[in-house]
Amino acid sequence: MANLKTYVVLTVLVMGLVFLGIGCTDTDSGEETAPAEEAPADEADEAVSESIDIRGSDTVLPLAQAEAEAFMAQNPDKDISVTGGGSGVGIAALLEGEIDIADASREMKDSEREAAAEKGIEPVEHVVAYDGISVIVHPDNPLDELTYEQLNQIYGGEISNWADVGGEDMDIAVISRDSTSGTYEYFKEEILGDEGEYRADKITQGSNGAIVSEVAQNPKAIGYIGVAYLADSVKAVSVDAGDGAQYPSKENIEGGVYPLARPLLMYTNGEPTGLAKEFIDFIGSEEGQEIVLEVGYFPAP
Amino acid sequence: MLNRNYREKIIEATLFSVSAITVVILLLICIFLFSDGSLLFEDYPFAGFVFGESWFPTSYPHQFGLLPLFFGSLIVTVGAIAFSVPLGIASAIYISEMASPKVADFLKPFVEILAGVPSVVYGFFGLVVLAPIAQQTFDLLTGQSAITGSIMLGIMALPTIISISEDAISSVPGALKEGSLALGATKWQTIYRVTVPAALSGISASVMLGIGRAIGETMTVMMVTGNSAVIPGFPEGILMPVRTMTATIALEMGEVAQGSNHFHALFAVGSVLFIITFLVNLTADMIKRKYRFRMD
Secondary structure, rough: HHHHHHHHHHHHHHHHHHHHHHOOOHHHHHHHHHHHHHHHHHHHHHHHHHHEEEEEEOHHHHHHHHHHHHHHOOOOOOOEEEEOOHHHHHHHHHHOOOOOOOEOOOOHHHHHHHHHHHHOOEEEEEEEEEEEEEEEOOOOOOOOOOEEEHHHHHHOOOOOOOHHHHHOOOOEEEEOOOOHHHHHHHHHHHOOOOOOOOOOOOEEEEOHHHHHHHHOOOOOEEEEEEEHHHOOOOOEEEEEOOOOOOOOHHHHHHOOOOOOOOEEEEEEEEEEOOOHHHHHHHHHHHHHHHHHHHHHHHHHO | HHHHHHHHHHHHHHHHHHHHHHHHHHHHHHHHHHHHHHHHHHHOOOHHHHHHEEEEEOOOOEEEEEEEHHHHHHHHHHHHHHHHHHHHHHHHHHHHHHHHHHHHHHHHHHHHHHOOOHHHHHHHHHHHHHHHHHHHHHOOOOOOOOOHHHHHHHHHHHHHHHHHHHHHHOOOOOOEEEEEEEEOOHHHHHHHEEEHHHHHHOOOOOOHHHHHHHHOOOHHHHHHHHHHOOOOOOOOHHHHEEEEEEHHHHHHHHOOOOOOHHHHHHHHHHHHHHHHOOOOOOHHHHHHHOOOOOOO
């Protein structure tokens, strides 16, 4: 009986300690202590070896990486780390105060702006480049152009067979990005409209690269990717928004005639300072904009 | 005298409380999932979640139907079990009963290695190698379908089933086998009429654990099943893309606004997963106890 009592006492003690632990990491008090701890650490960081974290859009990712590499080559004591994950992921991280710059291939939504206001974060938008979204099909697909109307019907669920848009008689494998992607949101707004929704049986892939590899080996597939991810293994179709079919070429996108073109953005909390400001200024400089072209995007005006 | 007793008791009690921590951790995960998941039902009907047929979390109005995800997980798991149980039990029988010791010693490490391969590597292999083969063989819409997912999950569940079944079969008392052979049965007759039924509890437990592994797998199914949130028909659904509960959480967790309905819906899906895994393990335990073979 003495043993049982000891066990009970000790178990209660352990559980009490655990709940004490939970109580101490209550969200409110957590947020109060954490920024206080982080502020001195950040200053120490910036003073010693400046470093910033960038996270967000997979579309902006190759650009951010190329710019970061060039910047770090010129400033070896500075450190810029770049990660993907999707525009939604980047913006969420910026709102949590985890990163310095969020890459986005779409604008912040109203719900995100509200959340930012609640947390006291002031997102400032910087346009760093322009991107085209390219609709791709398998190289053996006979189609060369599609209209907005046809894309709406394919992605909205009304058309499910290539024969209905002038191709061969086979089912269409409709591929889309996942919902964390800015490309997903942009394509939805442009092609399906504010009220539209993707078809329920669309195939979802987590990245541009995954879409390219599926379309490259599936003759029935159609997908959309950032122009930077175009490869010889897939075929880009010309898109007609009502003014004639335009191919996603450099001239068409820079000239503003390709309909599926959108600005690539970087969001900071308030006006950027320190290394973040230097980096964004670098991207806007001539050298930075040349890198934009090299990566496959188009310079911001 | 008193000092030694005291020290013994302290050690025992400490070890007990450390093991109790596992229970506490499980309890905390449970509380964490359910508290956030149940917040969904303040704004969204429970029946709409459990019996809903569409999963459109980003459209207005939100639709959080569990059925496509649940059936997606179910069809992929059933396929995985159909693939891995016959193969696994057959391999276990071979390794424990028929292989010479050298061959058995050679095969066992490979089974362990199969268990150690990271799931993302399996996903990559499935995407790049298996999906195109599946598409060409069955003339599918896309190689990323439930059947590819089932095969990859089957391969991942295989080591679990083989190891545990092999343990169960080896631990059947030798006296039984000798008795059977002495009565004139052939080796194969002994195996399938005496040894395997005697090991049934362990084999069933291994199958249940394999099911648990298959249901909980995330990375592989996310890369390989096409993630299409529609309720799969049966049996043609096995050749179409499906979406599992685990892949949904992994794909969508990154974007959700904290505290939104979508956020809570994902927790609710996580709670459902937790309940299913819990029930699977409980069933495995009960089966093991019920069918345990006794010599007396």
